[in-house]
Amino acid sequence: MNKIMEKLEGPLTKLASKFAQNSIINIISGAFMMTLPITMVGGFIALIRGLEVAPYQAFLASTGLYNHLGTIYQFTTSFFAVYVAFAIAYTYCNRYNMKASAIPAGLTAIMSFFVATPYTLPESLWGSATLDTSWHGASGLFSAMVIGFIVGSIYKFCKDKNIAIKLPEQVPPAIAAQFTAILPTAFAGLFFMVVAWLFEGTSFGSIHNAIYTILRAPLGFLGANIFGQTVLALFCGCLWFLGIHGGMTVIPMIMMLFTGLQMENQMAYSAGQPLPNWITGSCLSLSSGSLCVVICCLLFAKSEQIKAIAKAALIPSLFGVDEPAYFGLPMILNPLFFLPWVLFQNLLTNLGTYLLQAIGVLGYYRGVNIGSFVPFFVSNLVGYGIPGLIWGFVLFAIDMVLTLPFVLTYDKQLLAEEQAAAENK
Numbered sequence: 001m002n003k004i005m006e007k008l009e010g011p012l013t014k015l016a017s018k019f020a021q022n023s024i025i026n027i028i029s030g031a032f033m034m035t036l037p038i039t040m041v042g043g044f045i046a047l048i049r050g051l052e053v054a055p056y057q058a059f060l061a062s063t064g065l066y067n068h069l070g071t072i073y074q075f076t077t078s079f080f081a082v083y084v085a086f087a088i089a090y091t092y093c094n095r096y097n098m099k100a101s102a103i104p105a106g107l108t109a110i111m112s113f114f115v116a117t118p119y120t121l122p123e124s125l126w127g128s129a130t131l132d133t134s135w136h137g138a139s140g141l142f143s144a145m146v147i148g149f150i151v152g153s154i155y156k157f158c159k160d161k162n163i164a165i166k167l168p169e170q171v172p173p174a175i176a177a178q179f180t181a182i183l184p185t186a187f188a189g190l191f192f193m194v195v196a197w198l199f200e201g202t203s204f205g206s207i208h209n210a211i212y213t214i215l216r217a218p219l220g221f222l223g224a225n226i227f228g229q230t231v232l233a234l235f236c237g238c239l240w241f242l243g244i245h246g247g248m249t250v251i252p253m254i255m256m257l258f259t260g261l262q263m264e265n266q267m268a269y270s271a272g273q274p275l276p277n278w279i280t281g282s283c284l285s286l287s288s289g290s291l292c293v294v295i296c297c298l299l300f301a302k303s304e305q306i307k308a309i310a311k312a313a314l315i316p317s318l319f320g321v322d323e324p325a326y327f328g329l330p331m332i333l334n335p336l337f338f339l340p341w342v343l344f345q346n347l348l349t350n351l352g353t354y355l356l357q358a359i360g361v362l363g364y365y366r367g368v369n370i371g372s373f374v375p376f377f378v379s380n381l382v383g384y385g386i387p388g389l390i391w392g393f394v395l396f397a398i399d400m401v402l403t404l405p406f407v408l409t410y411d412k413q414l415l416a417e418e419q420a421a422a423e424n425k
Helices: 002-021 023-034 036-050 054-063 065-074 077-095 099-116 138-160 173-180 182-200 207-222 226-241 246-270 291-300 304-318 323-328 335-358 376-424
Strands: none
Touching: 023 036, 023 077, 023 138, 023 246, 036 065, 036 077, 036 246, 054 065, 065 077, 077 099, 077 138, 077 246, 099 138, 099 173, 099 182, 138 182, 138 207, 138 246, 173 182, 182 207, 226 246, 226 335, 291 304, 291 335, 291 376, 304 323, 304 376, 335 376
């Protein structure tokens, strides 16, 4: 095992380094982190609004709370693409050291998103206009990302070519920055006006529909399936085993591939409709990696070193903070933990969830995001309901059975070392 991992360490480290340094991956990751509060609020509202209890639903309907909660949901999850457009352009400017342009670029991206969206002008001065809001949520996510990148590129081009309205040096920088943003804002607006005009004459009808149609098929083929999801999970685990933060490398790819699918499920769940997407990049959780190992150590290990570290790591592991166990036991670069941690756990959660859904004992993921630092049984309950809570514990018990022989082997090694040290002392 050591020789295999030594051969894999070099290529995986180089690959992770390339992903970590990739500007596009970093911008997408930063942008999605910016929108996390909105997605979490939208997720909680979807959960509160869609709770499948008949008396509770009757109460929401009779008091009008169902509609009022729907308003919050409408302007969080259902407008998610608009916020992503801002966040991508904002993060793009920060990435290229254009901090003064970050907020103007984000606002320009929102403007550009609306300019590119199908819109019908009022027939009279006081008439009503119509704006197609169907692209403001999950369906418009890909186009929002593209628009954000294009707006950021326009701002960068104007900065590199020194294209800006120049004001005297006496003008305060805060005011001068806004005048500097006028030309790139105008260029972006005109660009997307032309884009909207051109797409009106195509079968797509809009840039949103074109990007959604063209990109969704290949992205779905590459990753939005059980094989792609499992490979990404295994890749993340391999990186962590080598001491590289797997989440920072893999999560942006998972977000890009699966966030739209999760949003579609969340919208359907909130509306009380059947969930449309089976594979969403999510599966039943067993915490984030170390909890099963830590509990096995606490229950069965005899080594003083292992027991002391496991006691210290238990509470952090329960809430998804794995570093005390990863580096303390250690699990990182420890060949004994590669199979139970990287291979068994990821296969069990991904393929196990898929199998349970295939036989009909577990529903699809609801798309509700409540954050990373919650106990695994809470995320299972929120994401899959009572069946998810039950089956999450079943899979956890199976994982403990698979992990225990490796923990006992490691415990035997350390116990022998401790006894030898005590005899020498």
